[in-house]
Amino acid sequence: MPVYKAPVNDTLFVLNDVLGVERYNNLPGYADATPDMIEAIVGEAAKLSEEVLFPLNYSGDQEGCVRHDDGTVSTPKGFKEAYRAYREGGWLGLAVPEEFGGQGLPYVLHCAVGEYTSAANMSLMMYPGLTQGAIAAILVHGTDAQKQTYLPKMVEGIWSGTMNLTEPHCGTDLGLLRAKAVPQADGSYKISGQKIFISAGEHDMTDNIVHLVLARIEGAPEGTKGISLFIVPKFLVREDGSLGARNPVSCGAIEHKMGIHGNATCVMNYDEATGFLIGAENKGLNAMFVMMNEARLGVGLQGLSIAEIAYQNAANYARERIQGRSLSGPKAPDKKADPIIVHPDIRRSLMTIRAFNEAGRAFLLWTALKSDIAHRSPDEKDRQAADDILGLATPILKGVMTDKGFEHAVMAQQVFGGHGYIEEHGMSQYVRDARISMIYEGANGIQALDLVGRKLALNGGRAVMALFKEIGDFCEENRNDEQMAFFTKHLKKGLNDVQASTMWFMQNAMAKPDNAGAGSTDYMHLFGLVVLGYMWAKMAKAAQTGLAGGDGAREDYLKNKLVTARFYMERIMPETALRKARIETGADTMMELAAEAF
Ligand SMILES: Cc1cc2nc3c(=O)[nH]c(=O)nc-3n(C[C@H](O)[C@H](O)[C@H](O)COP(=O)(O)OP(=O)(O)OC[C@H]3O[C@@H](n4cnc5c(N)ncnc54)[C@H](O)[C@@H]3O)c2cc1C
Numbered sequence: 001m002p003v004y005k006a007p008v009n010d011t012l013f014v015l016n017d018v019l020g021v022e023r024y025n026n027l028p029g030y031a032d033a034t035p036d037m038i039e040a041i042v043g044e045a046a047k048l049s050e051e052v053l054f055p056l057n058y059s060g061d062q063e064g065c066v067r068h069d070d071g072t073v074s075t076p077k078g079f080k081e082a083y084r085a086y087r088e089g090g091w092l093g094l095a096v097p098e099e100f101g102g103q104g105l106p107y108v109l110h111c112a113v114g115e116y117t118s119a120a121n122m123s124l125m126m127y128p129g130l131t132q133g134a135i136a137a138i139l140v141h142g143t144d145a146q147k148q149t150y151l152p153k154m155v156e157g158i159w160s161g162t163m164n165l166t167e168p169h170c171g172t173d174l175g176l177l178r179a180k181a182v183p184q185a186d187g188s189y190k191i192s193g194q195k196i197f198i199s200a201g202e203h204d205m206t207d208n209i210v211h212l213v214l215a216r217i218e219g220a221p222e223g224t225k226g227i228s229l230f231i232v233p234k235f236l237v238r239e240d241g242s243l244g245a246r247n248p249v250s251c252g253a254i255e256h257k258m259g260i261h262g263n264a265t266c267v268m269n270y271d272e273a274t275g276f277l278i279g280a281e282n283k284g285l286n287a288m289f290v291m292m293n294e295a296r297l298g299v300g301l302q303g304l305s306i307a308e309i310a311y312q313n314a315a316n317y318a319r320e321r322i323q324g325r326s327l328s329g330p331k332a333p334d335k336k337a338d339p340i341i342v343h344p345d346i347r348r349s350l351m352t353i354r355a356f357n358e359a360g361r362a363f364l365l366w367t368a369l370k371s372d373i374a375h376r377s378p379d380e381k382d383r384q385a386a387d388d389i390l391g392l393a394t395p396i397l398k399g400v401m402t403d404k405g406f407e408h409a410v411m412a413q414q415v416f417g418g419h420g421y422i423e424e425h426g427m428s429q430y431v432r433d434a435r436i437s438m439i440y441e442g443a444n445g446i447q448a449l450d451l452v453g454r455k456l457a458l459n460g461g462r463a464v465m466a467l468f469k470e471i472g473d474f475c476e477e478n479r480n481d482e483q484m485a486f487f488t489k490h491l492k493k494g495l496n497d498v499q500a501s502t503m504w505f506m507q508n509a510m511a512k513p514d515n516a517g518a519g520s521t522d523y524m525h526l527f528g529l530v531v532l533g534y535m536w537a538k539m540a541k542a543a544q545t546g547l548a549g550g551d552g553a554r555e556d557y558l559k560n561k562l563v564t565a566r567f568y569m570e571r572i573m574p575e576t577a578l579r580k581a582r583i584e585t586g587a588d589t590m591m592e593l594a595a596e597a598f
Pocket of ligand 1: 158163164166169170171172173196197198199200257265436439440441443444445447449563
């Protein structure tokens with residue numbers, strides 16, 4: 001049977017040794033997050049994940065959700081109770097401001113916890129995950145009355161949230177959307193239309209569901225300039241906060257899909273449902289982007305979560321499964337064969353996944369820290385600098401971590417041989433679950449275009465130049481440190497490749513945009529390799545500092561960290577050259593065949 005153990009020590013190493021979160025105690029919420037408090041919180045989250053959420057992961061996948069004839073939806077056995085434990089533990093509002101019932105703790109802590117809970121049960125965690133996105137949008141764009149009406153109950157988790165963008169004919173290109181909103185005399189709107197693929201659109205876990213819906217007000221311009229965002233609650237809310245009439249919004253069907261079976265993916269029908277405008281008229285996409293940016297980090301996190309649980313199970317299996325003899329002579333002579341972990345090719349897989357996971361964890365938490373600084377720092381310059389990096393890092397985190405999440409779930413499945421293809425080992429579920437994170441919240445090809453087409457040039461390239469400088473400065477500062485030379489040499493080479501490719505785009509993609517589109521996915525991965533390499537260099541430095549300080553209790557852990565850092569630099573970082581070479585071939589050959597030739 002599958003196992004899961006939350007990587008608490010590794011999280012604490014990143015938070016304390018690499019990021020030094022203690023240094024940020026001038027930010028709201030950070031003063032409360034002392035090292036002891038952080039350790040207690042991640043420890044509790046580990047317990048919840050391992051003991052409450054994880055035991056329902058496989059059964060939830062096998063059972064799935066059921067839609068009944070009256071349009072209600074049941075979630076798998078045990079989900080309701082586990083959700084209640086999550087909700088009552090206050091996990092949903094960990095980083096939400098206290099005035100709305102949250103705990104106001106750092107978002108970085110929310111992400112650390114989120115890795116464990118999503119690894120333990122991704123389908124179940126999507127219910128509160130969607131709520132968190134909706135909370136973020138209402139916090140930023142809601143009126144005071146909307147905040148008071150919806151946020152406390154959503155933060156408490158007794159109401160949940162959804163995001164309704166997709167329609168049958170439009171997913172990526174939201175300018176095509178048709179759902180319509182008709183203004184009413186009382187200031188509300190009647191919303192009509194159909195949305196598809198709506199995660200957590202209907203379920204049995206909460207008393208109310210607060211749908212955030214994109215629709216076009218009658219007479220609004222065509223395209224993205226005429227889209228507004230509406231709050232459409234399943235049950236209308238009376239003045240005193242109690243639940244009133246049932247709004248005509250219903251689940252017409254749930255999708256039969258490849259994975260995340262425990263999460264209800266719904267077709268939602270709006271039949272003149274009452275909705276309330278949130279944010280300005282025709283500025284719905286701006287409001288929705290708050291939700292999407294938060295959600296994109298949450299989806300990048302899912303990539304890491306699945307790769308981690310897949311890795312843990314593959315490593316366990318490789319230690320136990322005996323098959324063949326080591327190339328360098330028997331390692332378990334008392335047995336008829338050696339455990340497969342002696343084979344270099346099995347090691348290649350395990351080390352690759354491990355190297356991405358550990359750096360991915362650092363990348364996630366580093367990005368989340370930027371989000372905290374961007375939203376909480378009293379210093380405007382610091383806020384802006386952090387926001388620049390957050391905007392740049394978000395599509396990379398989403399695109400790279402989820403591409404790798406799936407690739408590495410498959411790699412871990414391969415370690416099991418044929419047994420990986422059999423459901424009861426759990427590897428099949430990880431592969432199936434990981435696949436969706438590459439698609440939703442903007443397919444990864446769109447993340448790559450966002451990076452190349454929008455984020456690079458934003459504010460005259462301010463963000464990208466700042467990040468290149470930060471990485472370059474790190475290499476320079478550690479140039480004379482003998483122990484760091486190996487790491488900075490490889491990092492510098494990767495940095496040169498991504499800088500050269502950025503320059504290539506500037507020279508070759510302005511006049512010919514297909515060159516940007518043709519190289520965008522390679523560029524996103526090239527950038528990801530360098531940022532993850534930067535994380536490895538920072539982790540190597542922190543590990544060396546720990547070892548030099550005589551941290552005996554963690555000696556093995558820190559030495560292993562350095563081995564994995566070396567593996568990343570030797571075996572993974574060289575891929576930057578390949579990515580750069582691909583980018584520089586441009587679009588000509590790719591675009592040459594006529595459409596009929598495919
Ligand atoms: C399980 C599941 C859960 C979901 N949950 C939600 C949800 O809660 N709320 C919600 O609103 N939606 C949800 N979605 C929808 C999801 O976000 C969309 O499927 C996704 O955005 C892609 O849209 P699409 O399927 O219409 O694909 P399309 O937009 O048709 O894209 C097809 C392909 O073309 C590529 N492409 C499209 N346009 C371009 C372009 N301009 N340049 C280059 N490539 C392009 C895309 O990258 C993609 O590979 C969910 C989907 C699934 C399957």
